[in-house]
Amino acid sequence: MAVKTGRFAIIEQLLADGIKYMFGNPGTVEQGFLDALSDYPDFKYIFALQETIALAAADGYARVTKKPTIVQLHSGVGLGNGIGMMYQAMRVHAPLVVIAGEAGIRYDAMDSQMAADLVGMAKPVTKWATRVVDADSLLRVLRRAIKIAATPPMGPVFISLPEDILDAQITEDIVPTSFPITRVAPEDSEIASAAKMLANATKPLIIVGDGVAFSDAQAEVTRVAELIGAQVWGADSSEPNMNATHPLFGGLLGHMFGRSSRRITSVADVVLICGTYVFPEVFPALSDVFAPSAKVIHIDLNAYEIAKNFPVDLGLISDPKVTLAKVTAELEQNMTFGQQTAANERVVEITEAKKQQLATQIAADISVRGSVPLHLSQFAQELANQLPSDAIVFDEAITHSDELCRYLPPTTIGHYFQTRGGSLGMGIPGAIGLKLAQPDKTVIGFTGDGGAMYTIQALWTAAHHDINAKFVICNNRSYRILKMNILQFWRDGQIPARTFPDFFDLQNPDIRFDKLAEAMGVQALRVESPEQIRSAISLALSHNGPFLIDLIISNEVPN
Secondary structure, eight states: OOOEEHHHHHHHHHHHTTOOEEEEOOOGGGHHHHHHGGGOTTSEEEEOSSHHHHHHHHHHHHHHHOSOEEEEEEHHHHHHHHHHHHHHHHHHTOOEEEEEEESOGGGGGGTOTTOOOHHHHHGGGSSEEEEOOOGGGHHHHHHHHHHHHHSSSOOOEEEEEEHHHHHSEEOOOOOOOOOOOOOOOOOHHHHHHHHHHHHTOSSEEEEEOTHHHHHTOHHHHHHHHHHHTOEEEESSOOSOSSOTTSTTEEEEOOSSBHHHHHHHHTTOSEEEEESSOSOOOSBOOSSOSSOTTOEEEEEESOGGGTTSSSOOSEEEESOHHHHHHHHHHHHHHHOOHHHHHHHHHHHHHHHHHHHHHHHHHHHHHHHTTTOSSBOHHHHHHHHHHHSOTTOEEEEOOGGGHHHHHHHSOOOSTTSEEEOOSSOSOOHHHHHHHHHHHOTTSOEEEEEEHHHHTTSTTHHHHHHHTTOOOEEEEEEOSBOHHHHHHHHHHHHHTTOOOOOOOGGGBOOSSOOOHHHHHHHTTOEEEEEOSHHHHHHHHHHHHHSSSOEEEEEEBOOOOOO
16 A cells, blocks of 8 residues: 555555544544545534444444444543443443544653553453553554454453654555454354253243344244243343244343342243343342253353353354254254153243233333323334334333333344343433334334433534434433332332432423424424323424434333
């Protein structure tokens, strides 16, 4: 290649890897690098008003594309602003390549303004973090970062870029990044061993996570479940790792309390874990998550997760799709007539129980239909009637997610994403990222009023770039999840129930999200009564540009 400075070489390396977007918030030490972008019209800068939004939008983009995605932050203060969303990206395995400028190596001894140990700050929330200290290795380091981010288990990486490295002449060749093939499978004997344990099960259970979606193994998980008559539950599952409408899909295990999961996991005699870790609750159970005699099989490309917290009988570091296809073939060939009959009986029993549960939930939704404040179920049902079948949903509805998913069930990989890392504020910027990745699809993002206030500036980015995503704020005027969790805390501690703390409510003054949206260039409506729902949805979906619905819903707390 011709001699050029690092700021230009980086962009050309990214273009060589098919990367066309960079999400960021500009800063002074990166100004020369950002100025170079004008020479590359095919490379687009998605301008966010704060680093959290840049990371969250990139997270959404990376999750739907499963491709390395670039985020530019500003020095130590910008990285500090973004740490929370980098943690989110780590938990959700988003392949982000985060870069941050700094004043320069020559200033290391000066302890100058904004000087910071950027690599040390980034290490806890990344797969790999480094600083480029030699201009002749700039592109080599960048390619390594891209490869690490996009290799299972995917996740964010970080590169600190001193300004004098960006100003230095680069003679490295620009070549596309090399990626290893991870479609690996176990030995035949190990497949046979797994299939034998599953075939002999009388109370089988399958636990799946987003490693299934990454591998595109939904069909294979489903077939194994059908063959052995096992109910399937999601753990650390933010994508449709199994079609939610399938009779054998039980839902998600506990997010907050391990004992909620243990009630389900401890009754199985054989447990198949695939593409997830055990277990992701905030307060996980420390013991007795499986029956003492239960056999446990774990399939994952992430070796770290296998037997991390609890022993397994068979741990297979392998691709879920390839491995489960081989297990399926083994089961189909070797299951006895008696095993097949027992499995079919379990399928019928589980199917009937799910049908009755859904009927009870629908009846409860009908009983509050037409009430004011609204319930999300009524809005979700009408939205399902109008939304295109191939629409993409980003779900940060949190405590109202169950209502949403009854009417917009997650069925297809690539068309439903949920927040997973615990960082509030993913709903709006996450939907922006999804829409950039899938511009021909209808994209709608749900968030709560609490979550929206973390990243409300993302609406400006949607308007600025004319990103035609739709947004719904489930406005219950409270941190409802905190109310639900403190109720459990009171019960566990045998503490008499009392009035919720005032700071669990988001009132006095009322937050007008419709007016906030309009102030940032996004059309909006506030919906407060049943008769407003249909027309508001119709207007939002037909509007050419971003649109927000401020949906005022009940803040009642279950139980």
